[in-house]
Amino acid sequence: MPDARDDATLDTFDPVEVLADRFRAAILGALPGTDPDVDPMIAPSKRAELGDFQCNAAMPLAKAAGRPPREIAAAIVRHADLGGLAEPLTERDVAGPGFINVRLRPAAIASLLARLDTPDLGIPPTATPRTVVVDLCGVNLAKQMHVGHLRSTVIGDALARAFERLGERVIRQNHVGDWGLPIAMVTDRLRREAEGGRIDLDRVTLDDLDRLYRDAQRECAGQARAIEIVQRYRMGPKAEAELRAEHEEAEERLAAAKRTLVALQSRDPATVAVWRRIYDVTMRACLDTCERLHTRITAGDSAGESSYAEELGPLVDDLVNRAVAVESDGALVVRLEHEGIAEPCIVRKRDGGYLYATTDLAGIRRRVHGLGADRVVYAVDARQSLHFRQVFAAARKASYATRPGASGPALLEHAPFGMVLGEDNRPFKTRTGENVKLSDLLDEAEARAERTVAEKNPDLGHDERRAIAHAVAIAALKYTDLSTERIKDYVFSFDRMLAFEGNTGPYLLYALVRIRSIFRKAAERGIALDHRDAPFAAEHPAEKALALTLLRYPRTVHAVGDALEPHRLCAFLYDLAGAFSAFFDACPVLAADDDATRRSRLRLCDLTARVLADGLDVLGIPAVERM
DSSP states (O other), X not given: OOOTTOGGGOOSSOHHHHHHHHHHHHHXXXXXXXXXXXXXXXXXXXXXXXXXXXXXXXXXXXXXXXXXXXXXXXXXXHHOOOTTTBOOOOGGGEETTTEEEXXXXXXXXXXXXXXXXXXXXXXXXXXXXXXXXXXXXXXXXXXXXXXXXXXXXXHHHHHHHXXXXXXXXXXXXXXXXXXXXXXXXXXXXHHHHHHTTSSOGGXXXXXXXXXXXXXXXXXXXXXXXXHHHHHHTTOOHHHHHHHHHHHHHHHHHHHHHHHHHHHHHTTOHHHHHHHHHHHHHHHHHHHHHHHHTTOOOXXXXXXXXXXXXXXXXHHHHHXXXXXXXXXXXXXXXXXXXGGTOOSOEEEEOTTSOOOHHHHHHHXXXXXXXXXXXSEEEEOOOGGGHHHHHHHHHHHHHTTTTSOTTOSSOOEEEEOOOOOEXXXXXXXXXXXXXXXXXXXXXXXXHHHHHHHHHHHHOTTSOHHHHHHHHHHHHHHHHHHHHHHSOXXXXXXXXXXXXXOSSSSSHHHHHHHHHHHHHHHHHHHXXXXXXXXXXXXXXXXXXXXXXXXXXXXXXXXXXHHHHHHTOTHHHHHXXXXXXXXXXHHHHHSOSTTOSSHHHXXXXXXXXXXXXXXHHHHHHHHTOOOOSOO
16 A cells, blocks of 8 residues: 555545545445446545544445445445555444544645645646636616625626636626617607706716616606506596696607617717717726726626617527527517426517517627637526526527537526625615615725724724725625625625624635734744745644645635535635634744744645635635735
8 A cells, every 4th residue: 555655646636536536446346336426425524533534425325235334334444545645444434324434644635735835726727718708797877886786796706707717718798788768768868958958968977877867767657557547536637637748748758768769779970979978977887886896897898788789680580580489479489398498588579679588699699609608607686597597598499509510509507696685684775765876885885894994903004094994895795795605695784794703704804914914923033934845744633624624725616616606615715714713823833843843834824825815816805914
């Protein structure tokens, strides 16, 4: 059996993968005929005194074989070759109904750490990068970004960052709602306000546009329902006459908006100039907010619905010509029973109008055929789940999801997420019932963070305090969102998310600052930082626990990309910060008993800081040097 120093036996730095391979071989030896892809069920041990990991496969294997689990476990132990990685197994390592306890050798852990301690931290760029398109943010013209945009922006950007960290070619797409009748309404209203001298186009703000958007919606709404009620309850001719006058005015305004839409579609210069002003003001505010949130969303990532306007008619014609879309009650639909979806995907209404599904089909065709996407991920809230099931199925049926010459369709995925709730467990709103502006949320988070930072470190200068407060606020907001299992709702609480203790963004920032302060103190004391080639050690239980946590990092980042779940990385970073805290309390670093131990622990601290900083960067959380 190979000696523990035989590093060549360790072909990866992840002990779970190594143990899985070894135990899979042992299972096949103990139970010939077993599926070669059998899951060895390797899991961290819940009782450190019994071992570091467990193989839990004996129970399900025993049930299938009709034999006692401990008998199966003993047979696996006899065939297991863990040389170079773990202490030799005996039947004494079989516990309970058939758990097999494994204790890794310190030298093997040190070897695995050394393999991880590279510039890429065990995550080299993939040799065959795919093109991944991430649909995120999703703002609408003339409207403020509100708390409902937080999750799409933050989750989408974190997924994009994870793909980039794995070496994929990533294209972000901010699907901007900048076309259609609602946009024509506000364009018409702004034009009238400017022509009447009531607003200066050159000085119009997003708040102005937000107000005009609501005004335009109201003035075009009409009173048909109110007239019906008046007639039903015989409320008198005066009331009906007043409502009819209002309704006729609304009809006129709506007709004017429709004429504006036609002018936009025909690219009338004067109308387009007003629309362009709305676009520029909206997107400047959107991109400013995206920058404050430390996302990588830029102007070049914008993909407005207006850019698809000329494609929708030919797309529907193509669907009809190939019998992919068929007539149904005057509308055109794509039937999806072949994928188990009873509801058809409507691509053109009876009145000839197009729907969101039509635009999304055009988007998939452009992203797959034009941008070369192998995978398209939509970070959109869970209420749109049926919509995306329909659109994805229709895209596959129409072959829009398959590039010419490709062996199969691109992977189309919806990454749905839950809602942000107030402390009353209802959708987070202002006291007046309006959506909370995202910019206001950021302002409040930064103001609260600055007060907390000033209390904890009153000696900080103004600029440094503001910079730290910004990082703390962004860490608090983003980590709270990302650490929640994506599909679940969560309750928004400033007090909880800004805490410096517990599972929060500020706690992780503090953990990184704490590690970096070790190296500053070493430099101040004249201690040589010559730890880069120091051998790792994993003799102390706290050293071993920290090392085993670090070794989970590559697997965790890959899991985020595979499952589209950023909360897995958040959980890892919280575990890492906790493992470091326990190590720091139990294992003196600068005051270590000897030079070799100090250098080894400095290297362990350095690796921990790099992994923590890298993980925070994948989440899009800015780091600071001190707090």
